[in-house]
Amino acid sequence: TLANPRVVLKDGKGTLHMDVTTDIAAGQAPVTTPGVPLAALTASADALDGTVLDWTGITAALTEEGSTIFAYQGRPMYxxxxxxxxxxxxxxxxxxxxxxxxxxxxxxxxxVTVSGKG
Structure with missing residues (x-):
């Protein structure tokens, strides 16, 4: 199971992190690993317009850690x-x-008092 996606981007480069739950062996309890870096991302830098974020077409490539998630008998399928x-x-x-x-x-x-919000 892949859950709780989190994207970290800086200067158009970043990573898609996901919590991953795997059932490695039948009869054993599933194992959850939080924050696995699943994909490397590349995006244009002009996605923020005022208070609206709209990024489409962000390219994604499977990371080394991500490839181990999609494995069969210990061998990555991708x-x-x-x-x-x-x-x-x-x-x-x-x-x-x-x-x-x-x-x-x-x-x-x-x-002088300085306060921030947002």
Whole structure:
């Protein structure tokens, strides 16, 4: 079972992580491994437009760890680097904001508070 997908992207490169539950041997309890790096991702850098994220056509390739998940009798059915179907990510994004209590007439006697949200 593949569950709880998590994508980490930076500068158009990243990884798709998934929690993986496998039933390795009949009669034994399934084993869950959290956060397995399943696929290497490549995306365009222009996906964020204001507060909306819309990435389509993210290329994905099976990682070494991912290839061991799809194995039969210890042998990977798909080698690392095998192309996977493209990934699409969309959703709303909160844009961080900072609030500064005072920005003018600052001196040693003034107290300034900075708070953030998002």
């Amino acid at each position: 080698p690392a680097g095998t192309a996977l179907d493209p990934v699409a990510i969309s959703g709303d994004v909160s844009v961080p904001t900072l609030t500064v209590s005072q920005v003018s007439e600052l001196g040693a006697e003034n107290e």
